[in-house]
Amino acid sequence: MTNVLLYRDGKYVKDDSLSLLHLPTNERVWVQLTNPNEIEVKRVIDELNIPEDFVRSALDDEEGPRLDLDDDTGYRLIVFDIPVTQVQNEDSDAPYTTMPLSIIQKGNLTVTVCLNDSSKFNDIKHGNLRANVLLDSPKILYQFLLSFHSLYEIYLRAIDKSSTKIESQLLRNNKTDAILVEFMRLKNALIYFASSLRQNILVVDKLLVQRAGLTEDDIETLDNIHVEIKQAFATCNLQRELMSETMDTYAAIVNNRLAERMRFLTIVTIILAIPTLIAGIYGMNLDNLPLARMGGFWSFIIICAVIVLACVLVLLWLIPDHKTYHQPKKPHHRKRR
Numbered sequence: 001m002t003n004v005l006l007y008r009d010g011k012y013v014k015d016d017s018l019s020l021l022h023l024p025t026n027e028r029v030w031v032q033l034t035n036p037n038e039i040e041v042k043r044v045i046d047e048l049n050i051p052e053d054f055v056r057s058a059l060d061d062e063e064g065p066r067l068d069l070d071d072d073t074g075y076r077l078i079v080f081d082i083p084v085t086q087v088q089n090e091d092s093d094a095p096y097t098t099m100p101l102s103i104i105q106k107g108n109l110t111v112t113v114c115l116n117d118s119s120k121f122n123d124i125k126h127g128n129l130r131a132n133v134l135l136d137s138p139k140i141l142y143q144f145l146l147s148f149h150s151l152y153e154i155y156l157r158a159i160d161k162s163s164t165k166i167e168s169q170l171l172r173n174n175k176t177d178a179i180l181v182e183f184m185r186l187k188n189a190l191i192y193f194a195s196s197l198r199q200n201i202l203v204v205d206k207l208l209v210q211r212a213g214l215t216e217d218d219i220e221t222l223d224n225i226h227v228e229i230k231q232a233f234a235t236c237n238l239q240r241e242l243m244s245e246t247m248d249t250y251a252a253i254v255n256n257r258l259a260e261r262m263r264f265l266t267i268v269t270i271i272l273a274i275p276t277l278i279a280g281i282y283g284m285n286l287d288n289l290p291l292a293r294m295g296g297f298w299s300f301i302i303i304c305a306v307i308v309l310a311c312v313l314v315l316l317w318l319i320p321d322h323k324t325y326h327q328p329k330k331p332h333h334r335k336r337r
Helices: 038-048 052-059 121-126 128-133 142-172 176-211 216-282 296-318
Strands: 003-008 010-015 029-034 066-069 075-083 096-106 109-114
Touching: 003 038, 010 121, 029 038, 038 052, 038 109, 052 075, 052 096, 052 109, 066 176, 075 142, 075 176, 096 142, 096 176, 109 142, 121 142, 142 176, 142 216, 176 216, 216 296
Parallel strands: 029 109
Antiparallel strands: 003 010, 003 029, 066 075, 075 096, 096 109
């Protein structure tokens, strides 16, 4: 899908009558390509004379954030990763992931290429960003950078709430397989976010280094964007550490439960071995065994009593002090930022 938008009174208004060959040069123009087909891609490349790799960069899911300049055409390319939601199915390994967004600029012309139509595009079109993210700069590049990185914070808060809920379910629910799978999906989302944010920081660093033509307000805005991205990156790393600690704690709890069950089974096995051993000895039909010649009902009662007494003594010897293994647990309080 290709949309041509003009800047009017703080908003970008769609104008279907405009041709790519006759775009106004004295107004801000935004050409938005969302999940374009091959015909739309070739049309933009040919009619706007944009380098082909600039347009196709966002169509590759593996494309990483970068900054590039074509000296022949004068176009500048900025690629950074934006967060998107995923539909939960068999192929999705995380509820959230990232995909590249290409911003191609030359003068007043801005061309964006993305496979996903995020709600943030509508916020930029309708001029709703300043109230949402306190953005004072009118430059659309900064609006893209700050608005999409504010979306990281929204998704990170959602991940934090979901992980907190899952942590409480792990200790209460015996059917933990599905819970652990969901927990791992959230952790995968954090891995994607951390990798993308780390590379986005490098892109903003390069923008800060290339200060030619930037005003003091532009530099201040870029500094604010840099801070926002670093805060999102720090939040992401903190949540990853908390999830890792949660998984380690749960693994220790599982190992402790397994050790307790194995200990119980070991005690039962030893207790059951005592009557088996005594019955096996008396099953040899030897004449010199104690009570062997006595015979009758009372010899059987005596032998059973000896077996019970031996089992009780071994049981008391194997079971340690109850208080040693049942200390009261201290409540765990999760730290928040």
